[in-house]
Amino acid sequence: MKKTALREYAKLIVRCGANVQKGQEVMIYAGLDQPEFVYMVVEEAYKAKAKKVIVEWSYDKLTKLHARYQSVKTLGAVPAWVQERQKHYCQELPCRIHLVSDDPDGLKGVRMDKLAKARKLSYPILKPYIDERDGKQQWCIAAVPGAAWAKKVFPGLPKGKAMEKLWEAILFTSRVTDDPLKAWEDHNADLKARCDHLNSLNIRSLHYTADNGTDLTVGMIPEAIFCGGGEVSRQGIFFNPNIPTEECFISPMRGQAEGIVYSTKPLSYQGQLIENFWMRFENGKAVEVGAEKGEELLKTMVTMDEGAAYLGECALVPQRSPICESGILFYETLFDENAACHLAVGAGFADTIRDHHSKTLKECQELGINDSMIHVDFMIGCDSMNIDATCADGSTVAIFRGGNWAF
Numbered sequence: 001m002k003k004t005a006l007r008e009y010a011k012l013i014v015r016c017g018a019n020v021q022k023g024q025e026v027m028i029y030a031g032l033d034q035p036e037f038v039y040m041v042v043e044e045a046y047k048a049k050a051k052k053v054i055v056e057w058s059y060d061k062l063t064k065l066h067a068r069y070q071s072v073k074t075l076g077a078v079p080a081w082v083q084e085r086q087k088h089y090c091q092e093l094p095c096r097i098h099l100v101s102d103d104p105d106g107l108k109g110v111r112m113d114k115l116a117k118a119r120k121l122s123y124p125i126l127k128p129y130i131d132e133r134d135g136k137q138q139w140c141i142a143a144v145p146g147a148a149w150a151k152k153v154f155p156g157l158p159k160g161k162a163m164e165k166l167w168e169a170i171l172f173t174s175r176v177t178d179d180p181l182k183a184w185e186d187h188n189a190d191l192k193a194r195c196d197h198l199n200s201l202n203i204r205s206l207h208y209t210a211d212n213g214t215d216l217t218v219g220m221i222p223e224a225i226f227c228g229g230g231e232v233s234r235q236g237i238f239f240n241p242n243i244p245t246e247e248c249f250i251s252p253m254r255g256q257a258e259g260i261v262y263s264t265k266p267l268s269y270q271g272q273l274i275e276n277f278w279m280r281f282e283n284g285k286a287v288e289v290g291a292e293k294g295e296e297l298l299k300t301m302v303t304m305d306e307g308a309a310y311l312g313e314c315a316l317v318p319q320r321s322p323i324c325e326s327g328i329l330f331y332e333t334l335f336d337e338n339a340a341c342h343l344a345v346g347a348g349f350a351d352t353i354r355d356h357h358s359k360t361l362k363e364c365q366e367l368g369i370n371d372s373m374i375h376v377d378f379m380i381g382c383d384s385m386n387i388d389a390t391c392a393d394g395s396t397v398a399i400f401r402g403g404n405w406a407f
Contacts, residue, residue: 001167009142009171010040012180012243014048017140018095019239022049025094029056033101033146041097050095060106060271067110075114076121086129093235096139103148104331107271115270116300123305123373134361135351138239141334143170152331173244173323173335184240191228195248197407198226198316198399202392205256206314206399208341211384212262216281218314218343219256221368222392224352226250226316234357246323246338249315251348253368255284257311261343265329265336265379267294273331274298277378279345285309286345302345307372313344319383319403333377340381341400346374 014020026045030038038055045053066075150162157165175183208216228248230240260280267274274294279286279302286309291298302309317340323330324339348371350356350364365371387400398406 001164001171005171005176006037007040007044008180009174009176010037010044012174012176012184013041013097013099013140013142014044016181016184017142017240017243018097018138019237020045020048020050020095020138021237023051025092026050026053026097027056027089027094028053028097028099029058030099030144031101031146032057032059033149034099034144037144038099041099045095045097054094060103063271064107064110067107067115072114072117072121075118078122078125083125083129086126090129090132093133093137096137098139098141099144100141100332100334101144101146101149102268102271102332103146104152104266104268104273105271106148110271112270112272112297112300116304119373120304127373131361135356136234138233138237139241140239140243141241142174142243143332143334145170149332153328169326169328169330173326173338175244175322188229188240191245191248194405195226195228198248198250201389201397203389203397204392205390206252207388207390208259208261208380209386210262210380210382212264212382213278214259214261214380214385216257216259216261218311219253219284220250221253221353223354223367224250224252224369225354227349227352231351242334242338244323244335244338246321247315247317247342249313249349249352251350251352251369252311252314253284254307254310254348254370255368257281257284261380263378263380264340264382266331267376267378268331268333269294269297269301269376272297274301281311284311301374301376304346304374305372307370308346308374310345310370310372311343312346312348312370312372312375313342313377315342315344315377316387316399316405317341317381318400318405319381336379337377340379341385341387341403342377342379342381344375344377346370346372346376 042053145163145166150166154162177183205219226248262278277291280288348369353364383403385403389397
């Protein structure tokens with residue numbers, strides 16, 4: 001892959017994604033797969049006048065060793081120095097850039113129940129810091145190819161060629177064109193126009209149906225709005241949290257979901273795959289789940305805490321999106337969720353509440369935003385999906401027909 005294209009991508013992540021400001025600290029989280037590209041991102045952050053850039057590296061094989069040999073108590077411990085670092089993050093509000101490249105099967109064989117128990121120990125200690133930073137930081141998730149990930153996506157190609165093909169797919173779907181910043185300005189404007197139309201309808205519920213058996217009705221929070229593309233932090237800084245993105249999303253009313261929904265793409269969760277699964281909801285809660293592969297992991301996921309079985313997001317994505325039309329199954333939620341309509345179990349987004357900057361996180365949750373230690377997107381869109389909205393005036397409006405926008 002040409003370095004000029006990679007430098008444009010690094011610049012896009014820093015300037016348009018995280019939108020690093022002069023004097024800010026920057027945290028970059030990355031695997032070991034692309035050190036040269038991480039170098040480019042660090043350099044671009046400094047060119048944007050970042051005060052300090054820190055890189056935290058991860059490696060699935062080490063994670064597996066830790067999970068195998070450490071006790072649950074040790075895995076779930078939050079020592080004093082970690083809490084001091086969290087306090088520092090609350091004070092400095094560093095930009096966060098996550099560069100995903102993980103092998104979708106990278107943690108296969110790990111006891112997920114053990115990791116879940118450890119997270120249940122650490123989360124109550126970390127939650128106050130997470131809540132304190134909510135809505136105040138810029139952040140961006142983007143992707144770089146890892147060798148194992150590339151081979152998963154393109155199994156019939158040699159490693160080098162698979163890496164090149166994955167780079168091409170990432171750059172294409174991320175709109176790394178001759179002028180990526182202008183391409184994203186136009187894309188953000190298009191998503192905003194669609195959200196504005198959806199918000200003008202005053203939607204009170206969405207009814208999903210598809211030929212695969214999906215028949216689900218989800219209630220909306222009256223004060224909630226559809227969002228898409230870029231966001232504005234409480235500090236007034238515009239940023240794009242996901243590169244790529246194709247969704248118009250909203251957080252639904254906790255406790256208002258009835259029916260059954262079937263997945264249409266595999267879910268890579270905690271380094272393992274869950275495939276061909278379904279969830280049945282009553283009074284907003286997933287009361288029954290099943291899967292052809294990864295069922296126990298799915299059950300662990302929706303029992304992480306009380307909020308893990310409730311919906312935190314409804315996202316609308318047409319089948320006519322660059323990612324879907326590429327025909328590539330990425331085995332990575334960042335991409336696959338932008339190829340199809342999706343839902344998420346777990347935490348909702350406070351920034352989908354109208355005028356959320358004038359409200360506390362607790363106030364947003366009291367309006368109906370779900371709270372949980374997890375937020376896991378799963379894909380439900382297909383070319384037979386229809387979505388109808390029931391509006392505040394009692395009218396019914398077609399939102400999707402045959403997997404695409406009806407307007």
